[in-house]
Amino acid sequence: MARRAWVAATLVAALVSTGCTQVVSGAGRSERPDVTKVAGLDITTGESGAKPGVADADLQVEGGDGGEMDRLAINTLADVEEYWAEQLPARFNKEFQPVKRLVSYDSNGEGVEICRTNTAGVANAFYCSLDDSIAWDRGELLPMLDDAFGPMSVVTVLAHEMGHAIQYKLGEIGGINQATPSIIKEQQADCYAGNFFRWVAEGKSKHFRISTGPGLNQVLATMFFIRDAAGTSAEKQGAHGSAFDRVAAFQFGFAGDPTRCAQIDEAEIKARITQQKFDSQDQDKGLGKGNLKVDDQKSLDLLEESLQKAFNQSGATPPSLTDSASDCPDVSETSPASYCPATNSISIDLPDLVKIGTPPKRGQKGGIGDFAAFAEVASRYALSIQKATGYELEGPAAGLRTACLTGAWAGATNQNGVRLRLSSGDLDEAVAELLADKSLIAADVNGTVVPSGFARVEAFRDGFYQGSGLCTRKYSG
Template sequence: MPRQLAVAVIAVSSALLVTSCSTTLQGSAVSVFDDPFSVAGMPATDGPSGLRSSAPEPTRDVEGTDDGAIDQLARQAISDIEEYWEGAYNESFGGEFRPVRELISWDANGFDDTEFCGDSTFGIVNAGYCFPDKNIGWDRGEFLPALAKEFGDVSVLDVLGHEYGHAVQDQAGLVDDDTPVLVSEQQADCFEGAYLRWVAEGNSARFTVSTGDGLNNVLAAVIASRDPVLSEDDPNVGYDEHGSAFERVSAFQFGFTDGVQACASIDMQEIEQRRGDLPVLLPEDQTGELAITEKSVRDVIGAMDNLFSPRNPPQLNFEAADCPDARPSPPVSFCPATNTIAVDLPALAEMGTPGEVEEKVTHARGDNSAYSVLMSRYMQAIQLEHGGVALDNAEAALRTACLTGVATAKLSKDSSTPDGNTITLTAGDVDEAVSGMLTNGLAASDVNGESVPSGFSRIDAFRVGVLGDQERCFKRFD
């Protein structure tokens, strides 16, 4: 019988940059619900994120600790998470909250005979919750230090908040031996989001998380925990499935926006509805990558013409953008005055170059990192033809993200090109778009390449489009 162990699965050897290549729009609030300068009803602000200088002493001891800085940070994180659940558990599930029995720290490179969930911890570069023992453990040697280095101290809250989500599931009876791993993992992502909302609202005595860069770093760590892209013939298909970046970020956002009750409602039916027709597995013997060439760019634009049937399709050129009424947004720019999409092909190809396998990159990067930006400029032409909406403000930026989501969903099915071929997004492409929304924001920017401060809001708008249609985007972001 396999051990009942829930672990975090995150590659940590390369940074996911959360600084944006696009600029940030300034402005004033529109409404408490649809303010583009807010995050789930909270102001989108930058500021300190991490352990407060005035934080009280941690309340939990750790077995096997070296009493170093990373274990002290983890102790503070667990103490904080437990303070949150002491208030939220009874309100959500009834009954008294019971903390996990033990916290266990190990060095994956050490020979200290530490065991976690019945196994030696040597070589275990991870963190996890052990269902039989009701314990949480982590690797202090590589895993948590690498996360903190790449994404900041808030990434430790991310990982341990997720693992404590498993403990809450277990205590509340939300999971059993028949619960799919995918459901268990995304519920835990959601519980993590509910906890981080509590921190972002200023309720934690130990930590702060800004809704700008701080939350962007948390989302970067969530994206890093996505499943690898597998092909249909891979023997690991269906084994220990955690979900794509799109799915895991969505689950986190449900918890952050709607709280614990939204998490308890996540099941396979909800996940399958959210997944819809989006590709999950690559066809056999395919990489999922389409080289970015002049022909491929023309094919994508031609497929968009067929899918959206504008009365006056935008023209495409591969020369420097020259536009009287908009600033360039390289590598792809849309000019409303001439209804033209200008493509810097070498720069676009560079944007869409996949990371080397040996890099074990934590961000999702590939051809759709670039094609999603190309699609976003096409969707600005759709907005121009629609009429009655501005193209150069914050609402336009989020509307563009939303409509790019619509285009992404449409292109996930075979789409015809002018020469009679087909073009189709494959597994991993949606994650590349989501990662781009966070890292550079170009697919979620207005006609001048300006975006809103919050990666959370950009990705949320993109998901509205993936799960909706054009009409919904125009109504939501008018």
């Protein structure tokens, strides 16, 4: 049956974020990110996208128009097939057989029947095991992805769909059968996409290149917009995972090989998947389900209370929070929050915080959501903990400790007695904000951001799953 992953409506709906009221659970693992590396590769800042001067691939496609989107899709699939032609024999002792059908269609045009589905109005890309085919919408979905996030987002989508084809070809070898829950299949496919992107980053792709700095950061950030809608249960048929979960699966693939992806099973999913439904405690303040007004004094009081409880074992004197600017002689001012070591105080720029914390209305541009804004403030609070425990506040190690400690605060909202609690979608807001160019969540006291989004997410996830003790041990310098 078809694995439908990229419906355009999901992209639009994903722009409505959610906020802080409920809890997540799980256990995690993480190898230490090196601030100078991305899973062992040097951080690069060059161009990402199609390599110039390379001839287009020659694959047989049904229904194509020969346009830019079809060329992008064909070149992607040609390179992905080349990757799997190497990997299946090497990793699974199995010969790779190319997908039998490649189908291009325009969802805005006359519908065609593919995988028992009429494509009229279906802005999608999918793999169908019934006839071993991959199909994509060149009319709406691919141009929307390309316009919003660049060509490598299209590559991400199609590499994911090829991941489903690999599952079908591996079958029980890859731990997949007809009864396997969709969340496991989708997480494996994200992981297989990460495998392919590692190959691209190593310079082995004929048609594409990606920088391990901004280019890879953008691919990870794209996961926020192609996640399941907040409130979707991981147990729902067709569930793919939250952005937090999808980024994790992609990173497992990028850092490992395809056998790591094949190991994703029900036990792992139950241990680490954060995706959850809303419950009766989730609040709606007119900003979207679960979102609080970040400039409401009650919200700020709850935030401060949650931070004090998260770090009370450190013995550090809590910093004061103020919404007025103050001169600080030894560090640069940052926005939307700034920490001053000399006075052990955090000044908050409420208008800037509101911009981040107010989720956009459907189809409109805007901020992200309350958790994104609260995490920015939490990052400056994390600096006060580092100062009290004798750590440097400048440099990339401080940025990673900050990300880890902010993650620890997020995880601590799972404790009894905490009134500000995680809601469905909150960790996705963290991913979106964490990967922003000027995010403070992984920045030092002067606002200098760790260049590798890969390392930022790893550090945040370390803190979320394993707590603040790991942060100071693992990111000591």
